[in-house]
Amino acid sequence: MLEKNVTLSLKGCVQGALMCVPVFPGIIVFGAVFGTVAAQKGLTFLETLLMNSLVYAGASQFVAMEIFKEPLDQGTLLAMIGVTAAVNMRMLLIGASLRPWLGQLPGHQTYPALFFLTDINWLLTLAQYDKGERDWGIYLGSGLTVWSVWSLSVIPGYFAGSLISDPKTFGLDLVLPAFFAALLVPLWKGRRQTWSWAIAGGVAWVTWTVFGGYWGIFTGAFAGAIAGAYLDD
Known part of the structure; x- marks a missing residue:
């Protein structure tokens, strides 16, 4: 409302x-x-x-x-x-x-x-x-x-x-x-939220390490969004 x-x-x-x-x-x-x-x-x-x-x-x-x-x-x-x-x-x-x-x-x-x-x-x-x-x-x-x-x-x-x-x-x-x-x-609102942030950062870092460039922005954002939907408070 x-x-x-x-x-x-x-x-x-x-x-x-x-x-x-x-x-x-x-x-x-x-x-x-x-x-x-x-x-x-x-x-x-x-x-x-x-x-x-x-x-x-x-x-x-x-x-x-x-x-x-x-x-x-x-x-x-x-x-x-x-x-x-x-x-x-x-x-x-x-x-x-x-x-x-x-x-x-x-x-x-x-x-x-x-x-x-x-x-x-x-x-x-x-x-x-x-x-x-x-x-x-x-x-x-x-x-x-x-x-x-x-x-x-x-x-x-x-x-x-x-x-x-x-x-x-x-x-x-x-x-x-x-x-x-x-x-x-x-x-930051709680420890559960930290997991989704960590996953987003980790995926972005791995993507950057393997492929370079800016693909980590896409993969990190997507992974963080999926993780947040299931892990956040």
């Missing part, structure tokens, strides 16, 4: 924006590293800004840049589409979890607002929903704030990219795995 009395207020938007302040350092570093990677791959400043702000896909942008090469052929393009879809598949469930909150809103409000959905503001706002909050301004304010900080943070990273010959020298290649590892902490 859908919840009732869903509201939207400026107070809720401000509350959502303020909730994001503690995660600013992580967003800024993450966005700056993408700017550096984009510069290393040869994207222009305008291309980097547009991809970062309009695609707005976080981890998927990094994966796409790993595969990207010039000239861009059909095979590379299909590979970029495939791994990006696999990484973003989690958004299907994340978006569905917002249905009780945003489901009563008219489509012209709901669907544009979903553009600002990320792992970060989803975790922050869903915690407020579980506490009884029904002002969806919390979601909107946090989403707009994360997008704004993310869009601006790519700028210094892009110009720093011309000064860094190898991002691995500064450990920038560890930002993406560290980001996802940090996301697991608030999502």
Whole structure:
């Protein structure tokens, strides 16, 4: 059953924006590293800004840049589409979890607002929903704030990219795995869940060891989903 009395207020938007302040350092570093990677791959400043702000896909942008090469052929393009879809598949469930909150809103409000959905503001706002909050301004304010900080943070990273010959020298290649590892902490709900995570990670690692490339994203996600259906609380 859908919840009732869903509201939207400026107070809720401000509350959502303020909730994001503690995660600013992580967003800024993450966005700056993408700017550096984009510069290393040869994207222009305008291309980097547009991809970062309009695609707005976080981890998927990094994966796409790993595969990207010039000239861009059909095979590379299909590979970029495939791994990006696999990484973003989690958004299907994340978006569905917002249905009780945003489901009563008219489509012209709901669907544009979903553009600002990320792992970060989803975790922050869903915690407020579980506490009884029904002002969806919390979601909107946090989403707009994360997008704004993310869009601006790519700028210094892009110009720093011309000064860094190898991002691995500064450990920038560890930002993406560290980001996802940090996301697991608030999502952990019990020991049984750990088994499905371990199975997903194990299958992904074996796939990467045997076949290389990015097939581990598909196999790990599939194995984790099957294991979670039977093992999780």
